[in-house]
Amino acid sequence: MTLHLNDITVTLGRGESRTVALDGLTTSFRPGALTALVGPSGSGKSTLLAVAGALLRPDQGQVLLNDTDLATLTDGQRAHARRTRIGYMFQSGNLLTGLTTEEQLLAAASIAGRKPRAVRAKARELLVEVGLDHRLHHRPDQLSGGERQRVALARALLAQPELLLVDEPTAAVDRTRADDLTRLIARTTHEHGCVTLVATHDPVVVEAADTTIDMLDHAPAAAV
Numbered sequence: 411m412t413l414h415l416n417d418i419t420v421t422l423g424r425g426e427s428r429t430v431a432l433d434g435l436t437t438s439f440r441p442g443a444l445t446a447l448v449g450p451s452g453s454g455k456s457t458l459l460a461v462a463g464a465l466l467r468p469d470q471g472q473v474l475l476n477d478t479d480l481a482t483l484t485d486g487q488r489a490h491a492r493r494t495r496i497g498y499m500f501q502s503g504n505l506l507t508g509l510t511t512e513e514q515l516l517a518a519a520s521i522a523g524r525k526p527r528a529v530r531a532k533a534r535e536l537l538v539e540v541g542l543d544h545r546l547h548h549r550p551d552q553l554s555g556g557e558r559q560r561v562a563l564a565r566a567l568l569a570q571p572e573l574l575l576v577d578e579p580t581a582a583v584d585r586t587r588a589d590d591l592t593r594l595i596a597r598t599t600h601e602h603g604c605v606t607l608v609a610t611h612d613p614v615v616v617e618a619a620d621t622t623i624d625m626l627d628h629a630p631a632a633a634v
């Protein structure tokens with residue numbers, strides 16, 4: 411799978427808060443490559459992740475996952491693409507209230523049509539890898555922000571998505587854990603051949619990436 415963004419423009423807010431977050435951005439991402447999105451706060455990294463992940467429709471431009479333009483799909487088709495083709499590790503975690511850590515992974519697998527029995531061992535393995543094997547029975551409100559984000563990563567990796575979108579994976583964890591997570595994301599990308607985009611301010615993540623996109627090179631004219 412390749413991801414090609416073609417002439418993407420996104421405007422956010424209205425009136426005085428109206429902001430051009432992306433202005434005619436064109437770029438491609440290779441399968442099996444980890445791309446670091448870098449640039450100062452406000453340069454459009456999260457907006458790019460939201461557009462690539464079919465969470466935000468661009469005002470203009472194409473979001474091509476192979477031959478499928480996510481920008482022109484119906485809401486239902488976009489939801490299907492999110493469930494079956496795209497994995498997210500965002501700062502909010504987006505976990506389901508009331509489910510334990512292990513259930514978050516099994517429920518997501520079940521929604522994607524897989525039998526919980528068939529994925530339980532792999533789910534446990536991933537939770538060990540993200541350092542949460544001692545938190546299997548905690549619910550989201552009993553986890554720290556960094557822990558919630560790691561549940562989201564394990565859940566995303568269990569689904570083996572074609573496109574993996576990660577926002578600041580190392581911001582809420584200590585250095586050792588940050589290095590482990592960075593290695594896990596890079597290894598998964600190389601082994602599964604997914605397209606991985608990581609928004610980051612962390613030089614260690616940039617070092618581990620195969621390519622880097624500096625958002626300032628694509629900054630809207632008004633912001634330069």
Ligand SMILES: Nc1ncnc2c1ncn2[C@@H]1O[C@H](COP(=O)(O)OP(=O)(O)OP(=O)(O)O)[C@@H](O)[C@H]1O
Nearest residue numbers: 422423427429431450451452453454455456457458
């Ligand atoms: N709802 C909104 N309305 C208006 N402007 C917005 C809105 N959301 C974001 N913006 C603006 O759009 C621009 C891009 O924001 P974005 O969150 O993509 O930046 P970022 O590079 O991810 O920043 P950070 O590193 O701080 O996470 C910023 O200038 C921001 O202020």
